[in-house]
Amino acid sequence: MGEAIALMDSYREKPSYESRQSLRNLLKDIDGVQGDDYRNFRWATVRFVRSGNLLKLEYALRCFVETDFPYWAYKLAREYVEGYGLQSGSGIVAESVPMLLEVAEFWCQYYFDQSLNEKFPDGDDRSVQPNP
Numbered sequence: 001m002g003e004a005i006a007l008m009d010s011y012r013e014k015p016s017y018e019s020r021q022s023l024r025n026l027l028k029d030i031d032g033v034q035g036d037d038y039r040n041f042r043w044a045t046v047r048f049v050r051s052g053n054l055l056k057l058e059y060a061l062r063c064f065v066e067t068d069f070p071y072w073a074y075k076l077a078r079e080y081v082e083g084y085g086l087q088s089g090s091g092i093v094a095e096s097v098p099m100l101l102e103v104a105e106f107w108c109q110y111y112f113d114q115s116l117n118e119k120f121p122d123g124d125d126r127s128v129q130p131n132p
Contacts, residue, residue, distance in 0.1 A: 004057055011064055023065050030058050055079060077103045 004026055011019045034055070037048040049055050059076035063069050081099045084090045092100065101116070108116045 001053070001057060004061060008060065008064060020065060023061050027058060027061050027065065030054050030061070034058070052079070 004023075007019065007022050007026060011023060034049045034051070038045050039048060040046075056076060056079050059072050059079060062072040063076065066072055081096050081103060082091055083093050083096050083099075088094055105116045108114060108119050112119050
């Protein structure tokens with residue numbers, strides 16, 4: 001993980017063919033660890049991975065090396081935010097709200113150079129509440 005973060009930081013600061021190849025090589029290593037366990041499940045093919053954290057790292061690395069960055073950024077955010085709640089099942093559940101707010105904060109800072117609260121001020125101090 002540390003190596004991947006250092007490589008992504010280095011690539012952001014000074015993109016080069018060599019650093020991009022290093023990111024691709026790291027993706028190959030992750031793919032080797034995750035394996036190629038694909039199974040047919042109902043109406044879809046499902047990939048079984050060994051590590052959810054490595055899957056998130058894979059998606060982050062793909063944001064740097066694939067041409068369809070928005071697709072991989074979405075998959076990364078979705079993987080980070082979605083969870084499982086005993087009362088609510090899977091997907092974006094009540095426990096997902098803090099992570100969803102983190103993602104929104106990140107993009108607000110990235111695009112607007114403002115915090116989420118600065119960009120969307122809330123005059124009556126409402127907070128995000130999950131549906132019962």
